[in-house]
Amino acid sequence: QKEVEQNSGPLSVPEGAIASLNCTYSDRGSQSFFWYRQYSGKSPELIMFIYSNGDKEDGRFTAQLNKASQYVSLLIRDSQPSDSATYLCAVHNAGNMLTFGGGTRLMVKP
Amino acid sequence: EAGVTQFPSHSVIEKGQTVTLRCDPISGHDNLYWYRRVMGKEIKFLLHFVKESKQDESGMPNNRFLAERTGGTYSTLKVQPAELEDSGVYFCASSQDFRVSEPSALHFGNGTRLTVT
Numbered sequence: 001q002k003e004v005e006q007n008s009g010p011l012s013v014p015e016g017a018i019a020s021l022n023c024t025y026s027d028r029g030s031q032s033f034f035w036y037r038q039y040s041g042k043s044p045e046l047i048m049f050i051y052s053n054g055d056k057e058d059g060r061f062t063a064q065l066n067k068a069s070q071y072v073s074l075l076i077r078d079s080q081p082s083d084s085a086t087y088l089c090a091v092h093n094a095g096n097m098l099t100f101g102g103g104t105r106l107m108v109k110p
Numbered sequence: 111e112a113g114v115t116q117f118p119s120h121s122v123i124e125k126g127q128t129v130t131l132r133c134d135p136i137s138g139h140d141n142l143y144w145y146r147r148v149m150g151k152e153i154k155f156l157l158h159f160v161k162e163s164k165q166d167e168s169g170m171p172n173n174r175f176l177a178e179r180t181g182g183t184y185s186t187l188k189v190q191p192a193e194l195e196d197s198g199v200y201f202c203a204s205s206q207d208f209r210v211s212e213p214s215a216l217h218f219g220n221g222t223r224l225t226v227t
Contacts (some may be wrong), residue, residue: 004152020181043114043201043218044153088153094198095143095166 004091004100013100015110019076022099026070032092033065033072036068037085038103044088048074079108112136114204114219122225128190131222132147135184135204139217141165143205144177144184147221148198158201159185199223 004025013019021035032051037073042063045094049057050072076083089101115134123129135142144156156175157167161182170177174193179185189196198220 002152041220045218045219046216096158097143097155097166097169098145099155100145102150102152 002101003090003099004101006087006089006104008102009105010107011104012109013079015079015081015108017079017108018099019079019083019106019108021074021089021104023072023074023077023107023110024070025072025089025091025099027091027093027099028070030070030091032091033063034090034092034098035061035063035074036088036090036100037083038088039085043061076106078105081108081110084108114202114217116200116202116219116222118222119220120223120225122227123192124227125194126191128188130140131187131189131191131200131224131226132133133187133202133204133219136206136217137203139204139206140182141205141207142179143203143216144187145203146198147201148195150200152184153201156187185195192224194226197224205222 006023035048037047038044048061048063056063058075064073084107086103086105088103090098091109117132140161142159145153147153155169158165159179159210162179201221203216204217205216
């Protein structure tokens with residue numbers, strides 16, 4: 001079992017719709033959860049992080065965490081073509097390293 | 111502020127050859143990390159420097175990989191001899207002090223795409 005799992009996609013949504021990206025993790029002791037966006041050939045860019053159960057909103061982005069289910073998600077409201085990218089879920093549980101999922105490729109169609 | 115810079119952006123070498131990747135972190139960042147992503151897999155941690163010292167090298171795959179950070183500034187990652195399975199994208203990241211409370215402090219470079227033929 002992978003430590004952090006994501007559906008590779010592609011997830012295709014129409015412009016203006018809500019994109020829902022999901023991630024599960026295996027280490028129940030994980031404390032911090034991150035969502036990175038990566039455009040092709042570019043560096044991963046942090047867009048959201050969440051520590052506590054529940055929802056955290058930042059603009060069009062909402063991160064949701066359910067530690068009991070070991071599940072974290074990212075919702076993107078009013079999706080734009082510029083949101084098309086690979087979204088990486090990452091977990092921080094020990095030391096100073098991040099454990100990444102394989103990423104979900106999102107395609108927002110005009 | 112200049113970001114994390116990696117060189118080269120692409121490298122194509124033959125199996126058995128040696129390749130050296132370079133990472134220039136953001137000036138003043140004591141923490142430097144190497145990660146890599148092999149084809150179809152997730153990004154995986156390789157190692158972590160604090161200044162010139164290796165803090166954690168638990169992710170280094172084998173002794174064909176050698177990372178250095180002399181003087182605590184830029185870092186190199188040498189692969190010798192390269193094997194086909196070493197192909198992938200090697201990312202470097204740096205931070206002044208990566209704390210759980212300040213995750214935005216971790217900055218990634220654009221990566222070096224290594225192809226071993």
